[in-house]
Amino acid sequence: MSEPATKSMNMIEAINSALDVMLAKDPEVVIMGEDVGYFGGVFRATAGLQKKHGKSRVFDTPISECGIIGVGVGMAAYGLRPVPEIQFADYIYPGLDQLVSEAARMRYRSANDFICPMTVRSPFGGGIFGGQTHSQSPESLFTHVCGIKTVIPATPYDAKGLLIAAIEDNDPVVFFEPKRIYNGPFSGYYDRPVEPWSKHDGSAVPEGYYRIDLGKAAVVREGQAVTVLTYGTMVHVVRAVVAEHGIDAEIIDLRTLLPLDIETVEASVKKTGRCMVVHEATRTSGFGAELAAQVQERCFYHLEAPIERVTGFDTPYPHSLEWAYFPGPVRLARAFDKIMKD
Amino acid sequence: MVHGIKDNLAPLHLHVPEPKFRPGDKADFSDIIIPEVDAISRPDEHASPANIHALAYGLVRVLGDDNRAVGSWNPGLDADTLRAMLRKMLLLRVFDDRMFRAQRQGKTSFYMKSFGEEATSVATTMALHSDDMCFPSYRQQGILITRDYPLVDMMNQIYSNSGDRLKGRQLPIMYSAKDYGFFSISGNLTTQYPQAVGWAMASASRADTRISAVWCGDGSTAEGDFHSALTFAAVYNAPVIFQVVNNQWAISSFSGFAGSERTTFAARAIGYGIAGLRVDGNDALAVFAAMQWAANRARTNGGPTLIEYFTYRGEGHSTSDDPGAYRAAEEYALWPLGDPVTRLKDHLITIGAWSDEQHEALILELSDFVKASQKEAEQNGILGHGLHHPMETMFEDVFEEMPWHLKEQCEQMLEEQRDKFGPEWEAR
Numbered sequence: 001m002s003e004p005a006t007k008s009m010n011m012i013e014a015i016n017s018a019l020d021v022m023l024a025k026d027p028e029v030v031i032m033g034e035d036v037g038y039f040g041g042v043f044r045a046t047a048g049l050q051k052k053h054g055k056s057r058v059f060d061t062p063i064s065e066c067g068i069i070g071v072g073v074g075m076a077a078y079g080l081r082p083v084p085e086i087q088f089a090d091y092i093y094p095g096l097d098q099l100v101s102e103a104a105r106m107r108y109r110s111a112n113d114f115i116c117p118m119t120v121r122s123p124f125g126g127g128i129f130g131g132q133t134h135s136q137s138p139e140s141l142f143t144h145v146c147g148i149k150t151v152i153p154a155t156p157y158d159a160k161g162l163l164i165a166a167i168e169d170n171d172p173v174v175f176f177e178p179k180r181i182y183n184g185p186f187s188g189y190y191d192r193p194v195e196p197w198s199k200h201d202g203s204a205v206p207e208g209y210y211r212i213d214l215g216k217a218a219v220v221r222e223g224q225a226v227t228v229l230t231y232g233t234m235v236h237v238v239r240a241v242v243a244e245h246g247i248d249a250e251i252i253d254l255r256t257l258l259p260l261d262i263e264t265v266e267a268s269v270k271k272t273g274r275c276m277v278v279h280e281a282t283r284t285s286g287f288g289a290e291l292a293a294q295v296q297e298r299c300f301y302h303l304e305a306p307i308e309r310v311t312g313f314d315t316p317y318p319h320s321l322e323w324a325y326f327p328g329p330v331r332l333a334r335a336f337d338k339i340m341k342d
Numbered sequence: 343m344v345h346g347i348k349d350n351l352a353p354l355h356l357h358v359p360e361p362k363f364r365p366g367d368k369a370d371f372s373d374i375i376i377p378e379v380d381a382i383s384r385p386d387e388h389a390s391p392a393n394i395h396a397l398a399y400g401l402v403r404v405l406g407d408d409n410r411a412v413g414s415w416n417p418g419l420d421a422d423t424l425r426a427m428l429r430k431m432l433l434l435r436v437f438d439d440r441m442f443r444a445q446r447q448g449k450t451s452f453y454m455k456s457f458g459e460e461a462t463s464v465a466t467t468m469a470l471h472s473d474d475m476c477f478p479s480y481r482q483q484g485i486l487i488t489r490d491y492p493l494v495d496m497m498n499q500i501y502s503n504s505g506d507r508l509k510g511r512q513l514p515i516m517y518s519a520k521d522y523g524f525f526s527i528s529g530n531l532t533t534q535y536p537q538a539v540g541w542a543m544a545s546a547s548r549a550d551t552r553i554s555a556v557w558c559g560d561g562s563t564a565e566g567d568f569h570s571a572l573t574f575a576a577v578y579n580a581p582v583i584f585q586v587v588n589n590q591w592a593i594s595s596f597s598g599f600a601g602s603e604r605t606t607f608a609a610r611a612i613g614y615g616i617a618g619l620r621v622d623g624n625d626a627l628a629v630f631a632a633m634q635w636a637a638n639r640a641r642t643n644g645g646p647t648l649i650e651y652f653t654y655r656g657e658g659h660s661t662s663d664d665p666g667a668y669r670a671a672e673e674y675a676l677w678p679l680g681d682p683v684t685r686l687k688d689h690l691i692t693i694g695a696w697s698d699e700q701h702e703a704l705i706l707e708l709s710d711f712v713k714a715s716q717k718e719a720e721q722n723g724i725l726g727h728g729l730h731h732p733m734e735t736m737f738e739d740v741f742e743e744m745p746w747h748l749k750e751q752c753e754q755m756l757e758e759q760r761d762k763f764g765p766e767w768e769a770r
Binding site (some may be wrong): 020030037056061062064065067069070071072073074075076077078080082094097098101102104105106107109110111112113114115147149169170171200215230259262 | 398404475477507508510511512516518519528533535537539541542544545547548554574579739741742745747
């Protein structure tokens with residue numbers, strides 16, 4: 001049996017490919033959002049899809065996130081499988097009631113009478129000089145809501161496989177795409193040349209259908225000294241820092257925040273005895289707080305040092321001081337120093 | 343002097359609306375303008391919204407003061423259909439009375455009546471096809487009753503008992519009945535508006551023939567969802583019918599807090615370029631006629647319509663409020679558009695198709711039916727008396743498959759029950 005044909009793709013191309021595959025495979029899949037139709041999306045994630053699959057499958061919408069998500073809930077009730085795009089995660093709040101009170105509760109409140117198999121895609125995170133309205137990481141708002149799955153890929157390969165699994169999932173999924181790494185993995189050194197995806201293993205993407213099950217983390221680097229729990233852009237920043245400082249860290253890319261792959265997390269922390277949680281989102285009540293709580297509940301007697309949290313600061317994402325906000329190599333190195341000292 | 347105030351200019355004034363009458367006042371509705379029947383005749387179902395603006399400010403009426411059905415809006419329903427309509431409206435009223443009393447008897451936590459608004463859920467549903475999709479707010483139980491949904495199932499839901507199809511998860515009256523074209527009711531207001539548009543868009547995109555209809559109250563037209571929905575419906579010419587049941591009151595806030603001092607709710611349609619009709623909501627034939635007009639328009643790709651039913655909430659918002667605390671007594675008795683059940687009954691009597699004796703007999707028959715249904719439902723339990731769905735069902739249907747953290751929490755809950763009720767609890 002021959003290997004399926006793969007192609008080097010950046011994350012945008014991989015997401016586009018996932019959408020293309022699912023539009024072809026499942027006639028119930030529809031894509032909608034601001035600028036996603038003829039133009040193909042401000043980040044080009046839907047480029048060419050309207051032309052290929054038609055205007056009733058891929059179409060532009062009014063600038064109304066409440067409307068986009070609410071209409072998606074209604075389409076799902078009809079029997080479609082909507083995949084709306086929210087242009088930036090920062091814009092998702094007008095649609096929050098439709099996600100939190102409607103999409104997330106539909107199966108439960110109707111006792112399976114109605115379901116909501118909808119995947120809301122949205123670029124998130126900073127590092128692109130987007131200022132405070134184009135840089136936010138609101139993932140913990142969604143992990144806090146019962147009935148929604150939250151997925152965040154860190155490579156083109158994962159992005160495609162996870163997105164296909166999300167679209168096929170019969171529950172609502174919020175799929176946050178780390179836009180800083182759309183075009184290449186990011187070391188955290190904003191002043192160094194951008195590395196293209198083509199030099200990264202995760203850019204070899206099968207052209208056809210495949211899926212990566214939700215709820216499964218990936219161990220992206222095995223190690224013995226400390227476990228780092230992270231996701232999205234920060235996977236690559238942590239990798240770069242670990243390589244630079246020669247730290248024997250085990251890096252876990254969670255990929256799905258909810259449901260969390262607790263087995264992989266627990267096994268790793270019990271092995272290394274140390275745990276650091278890393279995310280770009282603000283610190284207080286961030287997903288790292290949940291991770292720290294889970295780890296101490298399950299691994300307390302294996303811990304040799306307090307759990308470290310490396311996060312963005314509890315401020316809006318600043319424009320000019322973006323790199324002082326970003327949990328980059330310096331903040332990570334200091335945290336590694338601290339956790340390895342104990 | 344406060345910074346910025348200029349002595350040579352008149353001070354600004356904040357307008358906070360106030361209803362005309364409060365407790366202790368004598369209500370007087372003589373300023374409500376009631377146009378003649380057929381003051382604006384029925385336009386073509388494909389009329390351009392721009393050419394029918396007057397209908398958004400008028401009042402579609404069919405039943406005149408002499409109880410006869412007249413004019414171009416008269417749907418010309420035969421006597422059997424009219425009697426069926428009366429029967430459903432009466433059944434709804436009897437059911438509401440019975441369930442309100444059940445709440446007062448401590449059999450459930452909550453109830454909401456639709457007294458005075460029966461036409462807006464019954465006559466509307468009769469003008470739809472049985473497989474058209476309804477997206478109700480919390481006061482359209484008349485849809486289920488019109489579509490012959492079992493009363494026992496409604497009551498099981500109200501009691502959150504072991505027979506409740508929704509497994510005791512929802513506040514009473516928040517039904518869901520997909521098989522009957524009745525969408526799951528949300529407690530969050532007007533969220534169903536964009537959902538109904540999405541359903542209609544899906545239907546249109548699949549070359550289906552079904553349309554959707556959605557209801558909300560006057561107060562909740564202020565929600566952003568209302569405006570998102572009208573925008574989407576206009577943009578995609580969606581086969582959806584928007585309905586605003588303007589019953590004058592949103593709990594204790596009169597319709598002025600949704601903007602009624604400035605314009606009508608039907609006139610909201612004008613800015614979106616969709617058809618708007620303002621209808622006497624207590625005239626069941628006018629309600630039917632308006633819905634039929636909008637349904638024909640939607641089903642033939644004529645696009646959406648916004649219908650305002652001008653009516654009055656005859657009783658409290660729910661079992662949780664006392665209208666005597668915020669509005670004048672006797673408002674309903676003085677309401678110039680009367681009572682929808684009485685008006686339909688009087689019409690039937692006027693045309694020789696009904697009598698007071700038949701009416702009384704029908705009320706007795708329906709009361710017996712409701713009582714028998716209640717007895718049957720109560721065999722499945724009432725709220726708080728132990729006859730509920732198994733405890734573990736609390737954790738089911740959050741997701742299609744239960745993830746590990748819910749399994750852990752479910753086990754924790756079961757252990758708590760064992761602690762509370764002893765080891766034999768499981769066997770029970």
